[in-house]
Amino acid sequence: MSLMSALSRHVIHPLWDLKDGSVRLKTLRELRRSQWLPLAELRRRQLERLREALRHAGRQVPYYQRVFAERGFDPEKFELAEFRGLPLLTKADIRARSSELMAAGYPPETLGHHKTGGSTGVSLTTWFDIRWQEVRMADAMRANEWANWYHGMKAAAVWGNPPVARTLKEKLRSALHDRYIYLDTMDLNADSLRDFVRRWRQVQPEVLFGHSHSLFMLAKFLLESGVRDLRPRGIVSTSMMLIQSEREVIEQALACKVTDRYGCEEVGLIASECERHHGFHLNIEHLFIEFLRPDGSEAEPGQEGAIVVTDLFNRAMPLIRYRIEDVGVPSARTCACGRGQPLMERVAGRVADYLKRPDGSMVAGVSLVERTLTAIDGIEQMQIVQEAPRRIDLNVVRAPDYSPQTEQALLGEFRQVFGADFEFRIRFLDKIPQESSGKYRFSICRI
Numbered sequence: 517m518s519l520m521s522a523l524s525r526h527v528i529h530p531l532w533d534l535k536d537g538s539v540r541l542k543t544l545r546e547l548r549r550s551q552w553l554p555l556a557e558l559r560r561r562q563l564e565r566l567r568e569a570l571r572h573a574g575r576q577v578p579y580y581q582r583v584f585a586e587r588g589f590d591p592e593k594f595e596l597a598e599f600r601g602l603p604l605l606t607k608a609d610i611r612a613r614s615s616e617l618m619a620a621g622y623p624p625e626t627l628g629h630h631k632t633g634g635s636t637g638v639s640l641t642t643w644f645d646i647r648w649q650e651v652r653m654a655d656a657m658r659a660n661e662w663a664n665w666y667h668g669m670k671a672a673a674v675w676g677n678p679p680v681a682r683t684l685k686e687k688l689r690s691a692l693h694d695r696y697i698y699l700d701t702m703d704l705n706a707d708s709l710r711d712f713v714r715r716w717r718q719v720q721p722e723v724l725f726g727h728s729h730s731l732f733m734l735a736k737f738l739l740e741s742g743v744r745d746l747r748p749r750g751i752v753s754t755s756m757m758l759i760q761s762e763r764e765v766i767e768q769a770l771a772c773k774v775t776d777r778y779g780c781e782e783v784g785l786i787a788s789e790c791e792r793h794h795g796f797h798l799n800i801e802h803l804f805i806e807f808l809r810p811d812g813s814e815a816e817p818g819q820e821g822a823i824v825v826t827d828l829f830n831r832a833m834p835l836i837r838y839r840i841e842d843v844g845v846p847s848a849r850t851c852a853c854g855r856g857q858p859l860m861e862r863v864a865g866r867v868a869d870y871l872k873r874p875d876g877s878m879v880a881g882v883s884l885v886e887r888t889l890t891a892i893d894g895i896e897q898m899q900i901v902q903e904a905p906r907r908i909d910l911n912v913v914r915a916p917d918y919s920p921q922t923e924q925a926l927l928g929e930f931r932q933v934f935g936a937d938f939e940f941r942i943r944f945l946d947k948i949p950q951e952s953s954g955k956y957r958f959s960i961c962r963i
């Protein structure tokens with residue numbers, strides 16, 4: 517997610533007038549009510565919306581007219597099993613068939629679009645109608661409320677700063693400096709951090725929002741420099757996996773629970789923790805979400821599955837069974853908060869970040885980083901890069917208590933996971949490098 521869209525979604529728009537009767541506010545009110553409905557009722561509404569979305573796609577979208585005709589799929593009367601037989605939509609499909617996926621009657625000049633970089637560096641553009649944008653904003657606002665973030669509150673953001681955002685940053689500084697402060701993680705140093713703390717004390721933001729790892733970097737600075745007075749009422753972590761050990765550091769430094777959430781530019785908010793912080797509520801009011809095993813069958817609760825999403829609201833460019841290329845774990849638990857939306861246990865990582873063993877089995881790199889940081893003392897941060905079938909580079913940021921034993925333990929851990937015939941190279945870095953979007957990747961598989 518770019519800085520621009522993050523700010524507009526989370527900060528700028530909520531500060532603008534919320535007129536009574538606007539789609540956004542109306543949707544937010546509905547969402548506040550529907551979260552307490554029983555799951556069966558939510559599922560019934562979801563199916564109704566799915567039918568409506570498919571009906572629209574079958575009538576107005578050339579790609580789906582063809583796909584439905586080829587399979588004899590009838591949006592007017594279908595069973596879920598038939599829906600699950602429709603082909604998955606990949607990022608490559610969207611790139612190759614962008615115009616075929618656009619609905620008739622939605623001219624581009626009336627639409628918005630998102631462009632994302634993606635892990636491969638190949639960009640992906642998706643289009644959306646204005647109503648969808650409002651719905652998406654309402655989704656984010658409800659999830660904000662689960663983190664104690666209510667409309668109009670003063671906010672602080674910790675974010676990477678892509679080059680396009682320079683002018684926006686300037687504008688924000690002049691327009692919103694009373695209500696909003698921003699730490700640019702692409703230019704993080706002791707001075708910028710001290711300046712951020714100074715502005716925090718002036719403005720007294722009530723909520724903090726940012727990339728998971730960027731929040732951690734801020735928290736670490738606060739602990740190391742003895743700053744104890746930054747006390748938000750809510751913290752929203754987004755855009756990348758939140759590692760448990762990093763969550764603990766953030767919560768310790770800011771004396772506030774972190775509310776983690778998961779989504780993507782193409783479909784918006786997919787899942788968010790509530791105030792119980794025990795799993796992620798799936799946004800089934802606006803999405804149909806599947807977790808699929810490699811053979812295409814549904815993952816069982818507790819089992820990893822590729823996340824596949826159908827957007828129930830975007831009429832301009834309907835995404836049906838869109839494979840996001842992330843892996844998540846569905847849950848059969850209900851949440852003690854009483855909300856009806858089902859839970860996802862966690863996001864296990866991006867498909868592209870899974871490391872490969874010679875026997876073909878896969879290892880979730882982010883989970884491995886998490887386990888290593890918990891099990892071995894002396895490592896502050898790390899990144900795993902698989903460059904070849906039997907070679908892994910470990911980029912390590914050393915903690916003060918790093919020692920030869922740390923290195924032994926680290927190599928022992930990785931030999932246990934990957935086998936003794938792997939070559940491991942440890943490189944010491946001052947910090948984990950960022951991608952151009954400002955995000956961090958803890959695990960990269962280049963094979």
Ligand SMILES: [Zn+2]
Nearest residue numbers: 790792851853
């Ligand atoms: Zn809950």
